[in-house]
Amino acid sequence: MLAETKLDTMSAIYQRRAVRSYTAKKIGKETIEKLLDAAVHAPTAVHREPWAFVIIQNKDRLRQYSDLAKSLLLGQQEATSFFRAAEPKALAMLSDPNFNIFYDAGTLVVIGCKSRGPFVEADCWLAAENLMLAATAEGLGTCCIGFAVNILNAPEVKRELGIPEGGAAVAPIIIGVPRGPIPSGTRKAPEILSWVA
Ligand SMILES: Cc1cc2nc3c(=O)[nH]c(=O)nc-3n(C[C@H](O)[C@H](O)[C@H](O)COP(=O)(O)O)c2cc1C
Incomplete structure (x- = not known):
């Protein structure tokens, strides 16, 4: 159990x-x-x-995985077409030799599984949100790193990290002390398709 809660739930949700x-x-x-x-x-x-x-807290290892992730993604037509359509800036970032997909954070937590199942990914992402909200409550910053999923599931990297062949890396999350104030975000209003009363 968390020894003390520094933010209430709604504040953590809105501040993350x-x-x-x-x-x-x-x-x-x-x-x-x-x-x-x-x-x-x-x-x-x-x-x-x-x-x-x-848990990876070795910056050299993170840099190595970042470089491998970038070349893997740039070599995958499905990934490049997705980014070209959805977020062209992402392609430029991945092509930049100085860009670290982990933003030089000192800690990466990868939430994964030892064997797959129909709801395992959902379970892992729910755990990821809990972790990120708890980190917010502790005054820490986090970011999901989808860019890392492919490389973390490469067979040799899974072996290095002790992830069994039948398992997977699902949710990579960097954690650290934010360098500056964190601007608040905006969201579209929820789109309600039907509300049956
Ligand atoms: C599944 C997933 C993958 C993500 N991958 C990345 C990523 O690779 N790099 C990155 O900078 N942000 C990544 N993000 C963070 C999103 O860009 C961010 O959550 C979104 O822009 C909304 O901003 P907010 O989290 O500050 O509210 C990812 C978020 C999710 C949920």
């Missing part, structure tokens, strides 16, 4: 933002363990708790 610039301050083991504990309190289909975690 994708943070892409961090100080060099290292996140301690105890804090990571607190966040993982919050993560595993997410709901899971048929109470399977299928998740397993990888």
Whole structure:
């Protein structure tokens, strides 16, 4: 259990933002363990708790995975067509040799599973949101890194990280101390397709 809650739930939901610039301050083991504990309190289909975690706090390793992820993504036609249509800036970023997909964060938590199942991805992403809200409550910043999913599921990288062949890396999340104030975000109003009363 989190020892103390620094923000109420609604404040954490509204204050969480994708943070892409961090100080060099290292996140301690105890804090990571607190966040993982919050993560595993997410709901899971048929109470399977299928998740397993990888924590990387080695900047050289993260840089290496970032470089591999960029070349992998740029070589995949499906990925490049998606970014060309949805977010052309992403292609320019991936082509920039200085761009680190982990934004030089000192910690990456990968939420994954040891074996797949119909709701396992949903379970992992629910855990991811719990982790990000708990991090917000602790004054930390986070960002999901979808760019990393492909490389983290490459067979040799899975082996390196102890992810079994039948398992997968699902939700990569960087964590760190935000370098500056975090601007608030905006959202479209929820689109209600029907409301049957
Ligand atoms: C599944 C998923 C993958 C994402 N992948 C990336 C990514 O690779 N790089 C990145 O900078 N942001 C990534 N994001 C963060 C989104 O860009 C961000 O959540 C969105 O712009 C909304 O901003 P907010 O989180 O500050 O509200 C990802 C978010 C999700 C949910």
